Amino acid sequence: MKRDVGLARFLLLAVVLSVSSATAxxxxxxxxxxxxxxxxxxxxxxxxxxxxxxGVFTQSTVLLLGLSERLEAxxxxxxxxxxxxxxxxxxxxxxxxxxxxxVLDAQGDSILQSRTGxxxxxSSAERAYFLHHRNSPSRDFFIxxxxxxxxxxxxxxxxxxxxxxxxxxxxxxxxxTLAVESFLQPFGSIDxxxxxxxxxxxxxxxxxxxxxxxxxxVGRDISKSPxxxxxxxxxxxxxxxxxxxxxxxxxxxxxxxxxxxxxxTTVALGxxxxxxxxxxxxxxxxxxxxxxxxxxxxxxRRLIINIQHRVSAEASLxxxxxxxxxxxxxxxxxxxxxxxxxxxxxxxxxxTLSLECRRAAREGAALxxxxxxxxxxxxxxxxxxxxxxxxxxxxxxxxxxxxxxxPGDLVARYGGEELAVILPRTDLQGAKDFADRLVARxxxxxxxxxxxxxxxxxxxxxxxxxxxxxxxxxxxxLIEAADRALYEAKKSGRNRSAS
Numbered sequence: 001m002k003r004d005v006g007l008a009r010f011l012l013l014a015v016v017l018s019v020s021s022a023t024a025x026x027x028x029x030x031x032x033x034x035x036x037x038x039x040x041x042x043x044x045x046x047x048x049x050x051x052x053x054x055g056v057f058t059q060s061t062v063l064l065l066g067l068s069e070r071l072e073a074x075x076x077x078x079x080x081x082x083x084x085x086x087x088x089x090x091x092x093x094x095x096x097x098x099x100x101x102x103v104l105d106a107q108g109d110s111i112l113q114s115r116t117g118x119x120x121x122x123s124s125a126e127r128a129y130f131l132h133h134r135n136s137p138s139r140d141f142f143i144x145x146x147x148x149x150x151x152x153x154x155x156x157x158x159x160x161x162x163x164x165x166x167x168x169x170x171x172x173x174x175x176x177t178l179a180v181e182s183f184l185q186p187f188g189s190i191d192x193x194x195x196x197x198x199x200x201x202x203x204x205x206x207x208x209x210x211x212x213x214x215x216x217x218v219g220r221d222i223s224k225s226p227x228x229x230x231x232x233x234x235x236x237x238x239x240x241x242x243x244x245x246x247x248x249x250x251x252x253x254x255x256x257x258x259x260x261x262x263x264x265t266t267v268a269l270g271x272x273x274x275x276x277x278x279x280x281x282x283x284x285x286x287x288x289x290x291x292x293x294x295x296x297x298x299x300x301r302r303l304i305i306n307i308q309h310r311v312s313a314e315a316s317l318x319x320x321x322x323x324x325x326x327x328x329x330x331x332x333x334x335x336x337x338x339x340x341x342x343x344x345x346x347x348x349x350x351x352t353l354s355l356e357c358r359r360a361a362r363e364g365a366a367l368x369x370x371x372x373x374x375x376x377x378x379x380x381x382x383x384x385x386x387x388x389x390x391x392x393x394x395x396x397x398x399x400x401x402x403x404x405x406x407p408g409d410l411v412a413r414y415g416g417e418e419l420a421v422i423l424p425r426t427d428l429q430g431a432k433d434f435a436d437r438l439v440a441r442x443x444x445x446x447x448x449x450x451x452x453x454x455x456x457x458x459x460x461x462x463x464x465x466x467x468x469x470x471x472x473x474x475x476x477x478l479i480e481a482a483d484r485a486l487y488e489a490k491k492s493g494r495n496r497s498a499s
Contacts (some may be wrong), residue, residue, distance in 0.1 A: 042254030195270020349412035368431035380450035462486025
């Protein structure tokens with residue numbers, strides 16, 4: 001039954017662990033699936049916004065290319081600048097993000113401004129795009145960091161190109177300004193949740209536009225950010241999850257670099273919002289499974305308790321049975337044991353003699369009996385008292401047990417002061433020798449007996465033995481023969497044995 005309890009516990013634990021593991025795996029797999037769907041959606045959105053940014057930059061570079069070629073071909077006369085300004089104003093109708101045109105000379109002074117909020121003659125020699133073209137011979141287009149208008153305070157993104165004379169000498173810069181606000185409008189029309197973000201940055205780590213808009217983020221250098229270095233440095237597109245270094249919100253990011261321009265578009269969803277549906281479903285699943293496991297645990301616990309009760313009842317029954325067997329054994333022992341001397345009583349003697357007679361008959365072996373009687377024992381009791389007589393009997397019985405030490409030998413109190421010893425597989429001579437030894441041992445106890453002619457306690461013994469016992473009633477004949485021998489020993493003067 002204890003094994004059943006262990007098995008029930010093992011099965012219950014196995015079921016709970018299996019269900020818990022399956023549930024955990026299912027919740028984890030649905031989370032991975034939800035994240036994969038979020039990544040796909042974010043990548044698609046990043047790609048679309050990247051295409052939008054590429055279109056704006058392409059229109060801007062086409063305009064810059066035409067203007068730079070015209071300036072280099074026609075020069076910078078007033079009439080030429082007016083025609084260019086008229087051309088730019090026409091392009092503003094086609095390119096909503098365009099906020100103006102700047103033409104700078106080799107010293108960085110403005111020679112033409114179109115709706116930039118800055119007047120002609122202002123110096124832009126400290127602007128990053130001017131310094132880039134002045135210091136680099138490259139004629140490639142340059143997307144510079146966002147700049148803030150000195151007069152209107154508006155932020156813009158500059159795309160510029162170097163101007164040269166026919167000899168390749170630096171003569172200035174032509175630049176168009178794209179309003180940051182115009183990028184924020186389409187970004188803000190996309191539902192990315194309260195924790196989402198969309199950004200446009202250069203591949204060198206210069207933040208151009210970010211939604212939601214915070215002025216302190218415009219133009220921020222994130223090139224040294226661990227997140228930028230780890231996720232954006234070497235791949236054209238990808239996904240990642242990390243805590244934003246700008247506002248500390250954990251987000252799921254997707255980014256895509258432009259194939260034509262050194263910019264990267266990033267779309268991010270707040271991790272908590274993005275996984276809200278999955279979390280709700282996971283909590284529902286955990287609740288249902290938790291209730292089922294709780295019910296299963298209650299049923300299993302009740303089952304185990306019932307089994308334990310059965311085990312306890314069975315153990316109690318077994319203990320009671322053992323106690324009864326021991327009690328019966330003690331009762332049987334008490335029924336066949338003399339309480340004074342501790343040797344077998346008359347009942348035990350009769351049962352053992354009958355058993356040994358049957359065994360001797362089966363095996364064809366000899367069986368001997370020695371009867372021992374304490375000489376003048378009545379006088380002993382009269383002289384020393386019955387308590388001393390009891391102690392004397394106990395001492396004699398112990399001495400007999402010491403002598404009859406073979407397996408199968410039995411010492412019994414035959415009656416009063418008379419004792420008997422059953423000796424299996426012993427012939428008459430062996431029985432006589434045993435009786436002589438007993439007489440000598442009792443004499444050697446040196447128990448004082450003033451009322452005896454011998455001055456000490458002595459005994460008389462009679463021995464008998466039968467070989468090849470077959471007839472019924474042999475027990476009585478064996479006893480009668482030993483009794484006659486005992487009578488002969490007493491008649492001959494006591495303190496001796498006869499056979």
